[in-house]
Amino acid sequence: MKTKLFLTGALLSLVGCASTGTPVAEQVADAPHAHGHPAPVVPGQAKLYNEALNPRQIEHPDHLGFNDLHIQAIRHLVPDTHSVHDPKLQVIVHHHCKAYDDGTFVCMMFPTGMKDQDKPIGFEYIITTAQFNTLPEAEKKYWHYHKIEVARAHATFPDLTQEEAAKILPAVHETYGKVMYFQKPEDKYPLGEPYVVIVQHMPEQD
Amino acid sequence: MRRLLTFLMLRKPKRKTLINTPGSLVSLSRQFILMSVLAPTGELLSFASPRQLLHALLYLLHPCSRKESSQRKGDPNSANFLRFSLLARVFEGPSLALRKRAASLPLPLRAYFAKSCDARGGITGDKRLCLTSVTLLIGLSFSGGTFADSTLGLPTLVVPADNPQTTEKITLGRLLFNDKRLSADGSISCASCHQTDKAFTDGLALAKGVAGQTGTRNTPSVINAAFYQTQFLDGREQGLEAQALGPMVNPVEHGLKDHQAIIDIVRKDPNYLSLMTRVFNIQPQELTTDHIGKAIASFERTLIAGDSPFDRYYFGMDQSAISESAARGSRVFRRKGNCAVCHEISINNALFTDNRFYNIGVGYKQLEPVIGEWLAATTHGEQPDYSAWSDAQRSELGRYAVTKMPADIGQFKTPTLRNVAFTAPYMHDGSIKTLEEVIEHYDKGGENSRFVDAKVFPLHLTKQEKADLLAFLQSLTSVRYTQPITARPAHE
Incomplete structure (x- = not known):
């Protein structure tokens, strides 16, 4: 329990810092924008939401909640x-994660950056070591231990400075992850069956 | 041709290069250098040195002749020729031509053909054909590495449906691209800033236009611009077609008064008119700037270059393609350096851009004197007063000038890093002269300002990591652009 609270607290406090760290939004007002009218179309700028389905561009607060942590x-x-030199082993998979009160994370997995039109191909479910220890033995082989795998996967936190990353790393280390994909990254649509990636079995990489 | 054949046939080769022994198979393949031959099937093949090719073809020709005579005699072994159908099809064209040519050779040479197999003894014509075919196939596979795919590492090029690529349109576009008449004083063409020997940049901090005027932005490369989702450093145009016309009416670039001036210039040239009407299937009076933009865009879509040493290393899995230092640098790029977050490497291609816009802390000093007043106005919903601003200051607004969103102040498009070693100086204002200085800029976290993107922060790279990162960036140079390419000049 204490571990869960510590982990959640450490990560949420970091989330709190990150969310107020934006250098721009606090200082300036929103651009002049008539309420009730859709935003003007600007070349290259993605529309926020589908204009037919959401004409007033209403945002639910947690719609983009997978922004607690970026790995x-x-x-x-x-x-x-x-x-061993297959490029897929070197592809950076972006994890965009939401932190839950029970200490777990669910990360949307993107084989490219999380841009407007980039689609997730699956998710990684992250649980604490204590939660992992409650799993059936037959299930455990699907999960990788982050204390070992973070280094092996050369995982980084692109939105954190080195100092910030160093603060959360101990908590991240004491978690386990299970990667489940519903789509192969090169497919246009999710074809065939979903699959689990046994990350710990992937060949070592420099 | 007869004299050449005679000379080559009678000249004793220095070694038994043509496949009389297994050892010579290896020696022949090792000697393979790139020489492109267009097969009748349309494939571009890489081959041996010219003399070895000729030997191979002539020996192939001989079995073909024997095959014909065998067929006439009803020899079932003539089917052996067809067993090597791959090369048979490939050589069908030239071998037929050679057969005809051989048939017209003087008698001594025809006799040579007839006797050569027997004279060399042992190996029959069909076996010789087999060995020839195997050798050539081995040569193809060996030479495959040298005949590389110039688009390695690039995604599929998307061509707009309303502007399909045609050879004539590309030629027309090249002419327009290089035509200095498309400027107010006849001194500036697109190629004036997008120079072929500088990876389609100009080597200057800021672009120079008509009457020697200096602009406010660094010239971006046109190479691979076809893959950008928006054009210009602030992304104000979507496609190449629209972008092509913008500089022509920019007073500090080409300086033409308006779009009509562009049309008038093109209409005055009968050659252009003839090309335009043919390419677009229009009448002369139907010519618009839309056609001109499309032609230039079609040419620009040919300016694509992948196949850098890094591409061969990463996508081609050739570990020897880059140095150890560059390989380490690629890891710094993707990990500690945080570069790949914006300069994206995807699964099966690498544009080195995410097509988004960021403020990376360059050029803020220009805005410092005026930004306070500007913020006060926008906070109160008032229109800022730009009358006292310099051109450079207005330019520094970046993406904001397009979106009018204050969060976009000072944001510019992530450029591709392909051929970056050739595109100095760097950044939207050309303020950073070398790649070493670029690395230093990022390592220290950019110039400090309230608008700098949160993704830019101090990296604490070691000296070795910086050197490795530099080596990696230098490995992004496409083979195609290591030598200056001279564009055919249009009207001078």
């Missing part, structure tokens, strides 16, 4: 070849 890691895709 990038390699060795999270199944390679196409048996070569």
